[in-house]
Amino acid sequence: MATQKATMMYAVLLIIGLIIGVAIGYAIKPAPPAAAPTTVTQTVTSTSVITKTVTAAAGPQEIVIRAMTVGPDEPSYNRFENLKRAAELLNKMLADAGIPVTVKVEGEFWTGSWEDYKNKLLMMFQAGEAPDIILSGHEDIAPWAEAGYILPLDDFIAKYKGLWFFDDMIPSLWDSVKYKGKIWGIPQDTEARPLYFRKDLLKDMGWSDEDIEEFKKKAWNGEITLWDLLEICKEAIDKGVIEEGYCIWHRPKRGVDYYQIYLAFGGILQDPETGKLVLDKKAMLNMMKWLHDAVHKYKALRSDMIGLDWKIIHENWVAGKLLFWFGGTWQKAEWIKKYNMPEEEFWANIDFIPVPPGEKGGKPVTLSHPLVYMVSSQSKHPDLAFLIVALATNPLYNAIHAVESGHLAIMYSELSAKKYQEDKWLAVSASLLEFSKFPPNHAKFGTYDEIVFKAMGGVESGELSPEDAVSYIVDQLKAQLGDEIVIKE
Structure with missing residues (x-):
């Protein structure tokens, strides 16, 4: 308690010093002399003049x-x-x-x-x-x-x-x-940004509680990959548990979330020594291939995911129509307070893992x-x-x-x-x-992100192949970032 009081007293002294520093410290100095009377002449009519003497008061x-x-x-x-x-x-x-x-x-x-x-x-x-x-x-x-x-x-x-x-x-x-x-x-x-999953939908596929726990254990140990998730999606769709395009969704707007996929394939975003931005071509190609196959081969992801309204995403998730969601820790509060999911339903039906690696033996990731x-x-x-x-x-x-x-x-x-x-x-x-x-602190990361996001949209819509998307990204990064980008072959 004594330590807390001392800390608070020190804080008060600092604050008083600060107030002086912003030119209002007059308040803790000796009171200034009373304000001098001020004579005010007020014309009431063209032939009558009234003179008043008033004292200006200094207020808070x-x-x-x-x-x-x-x-x-x-x-x-x-x-x-x-x-x-x-x-x-x-x-x-x-x-x-x-x-x-x-x-x-x-x-x-x-x-x-x-x-x-x-x-x-x-x-x-x-x-x-x-x-x-x-x-x-x-x-x-x-x-x-x-x-x-x-x-x-x-x-x-x-x-x-x-x-x-x-x-x-x-x-x-x-x-x-x-x-x-x-x-x-x-x-x-x-x-943090976990990969949420619905336990109730896995059970509808025939999974037991033990199967779900084993899945979680393997995922936390890096033994489940992003490709394994797509196979699970195929099973869920084949069994009629979910509709095509409703297995694994990501954010619909620009943001850092989807770089978790790039990082999961071994990519890096910034050189820790030089501070320059980095594009790992192999990791980016694997990310684009995964997104392409999620949409066009496994039918796990909607082709119009980018641009989808957030409300549609959350409503489908809360209603139990999605199996996996690349979400955020803060969204649990949003589902309960805004979308009326009962607390007990959350704990009964929803769980999470870190984003799995692209290959077995890799390390799971999440972005903060x-x-x-x-x-x-x-x-x-x-x-x-x-x-x-x-x-x-x-x-x-x-x-x-x-x-x-x-x-x-x-x-x-x-x-x-x-x-x-x-x-x-x-x-x-x-x-x-x-x-x-963490996402990189770099003045040009917004440009980097805009380029990648555009290519990503092209792959999911079917307008670009994964290879063409990476070529576009490399060309645009070189043209717009110059010496501030390192292309890792």
């Missing part, structure tokens, strides 16, 4: 910090609410210290598409109207740092080293926010995509914006977010928070982190 100040945050899944609303909670905490500290200043967080929690969200942010940046705090994927750090949209946070972190979260953060998450040797964001949450708070270079109060983020990054607030939305802990102390420990799903799904990889 309110500083508004603007924030843009995103789900887009609705249960992740605490990404914004935690910033508001942090402002309330800060205001209590300021009031206890006798500082007549309040801080208010205004802004938005976005539940539309990622593409629209990022387009809106870019327009705000370009118009000079960016918010003080921005939440987005860690992969946006590189392009936004290069464009001068966000601030490096190393000096803020050094200045406020006494605040609790710096040494408590799971170390690998700091790596996700580094670019060119500097820290540009504060992790807000992380997750940390969302991070960043401070805009256009902020008038960057110190204060950073402090709000720091106060929002605490075990209690983050545990509330994790439990409500199905995301994973970012701090060791969060793992021991009562609310977190009581959530069975978070404890189980955390086992995926052993296999986690």
Whole structure:
């Protein structure tokens, strides 16, 4: 308890220093002399003049910090609410210290598409109207740092080293926010992307509980491959358990999820030494062959998967019409809260494995995509914006977010928070982190992703062969990325 009090007192002293730093520290200095009387002349009519003497009163100040945050899944609303909670905490500290200043967080929690969200942010940046705090994927750090949209946070972190979260953060998450040797964001949450499967559908195929457990064991040990999944799909379709095209689905929009297939075939996305992006032609060809066969040979995947509405995906999954789904740990909360899946039904009928390797003996994979708070270079109060983020990054607030939305802990102390420990799903799904990889932090990864996604759509629709798709990707990457891409033959 004494340690907690000392930590809080240190935090209060830091906050007072910060307030002084943003030019409102007058509040803790000796009171200034009373304001001098001001003579005001007011003309009432053209022939009558009234003179009044008034005294100007200095009142409390309110500083508004603007924030843009995103789900887009609705249960992740605490990404914004935690910033508001942090402002309330800060205001209590300021009031206890006798500082007549309040801080208010205004802004938005976005539940539309990622593409629209990022387009809106870019327009705000370009118009000079960016918010003080921005939440987005860690992969946006590189392009936004290069464009001068966000601030490096190393000096803020050094200045406020006494605040609790710096040494408590799971170390690998700091790596996700580094670019060119500097820290540009504060992790807000992380997750993993499992391959979900429906136990009830496997049982409809004749599998026993023991068969399902053996399947899981082999999958976690790398003894089940992506090709094996397609054979299971064929069996399910042949037995009439599922319809053609309804066995294994992936996300319908651009995103990092489908790179798990590329990684499962041994691909890498970035050279750890040079930082350059990498395309492994063999791994990409195997990914494209797998997608091609999933659609056109095994009839396991819809040819119009790309562009499908998210609502259609989740409704079919909850209704038990899909066997496998490349999903995310956060979606369990979405199925229960938005799509009315009973908790007991989830545990009875749904399970997960990491994404299997492309070949037996390989290692399963999952991608983690940390969302991070960043401070805009256009902020008038960057110190204060950073402090709000720091106060929002605490075990209690983050545990509330994790439990409500199905995301994973970012701090060791969060793992021991009562609310977190009581959530069975978070404890189980955390086992995926052993296999986690991160998307690259590179200013041109968006271009890389756009090219791969277009080729992927061509393969699934039947417009491109796997070989033609890889040729297209190689040609476009060389043309658009130049020296920033390494093609591995």
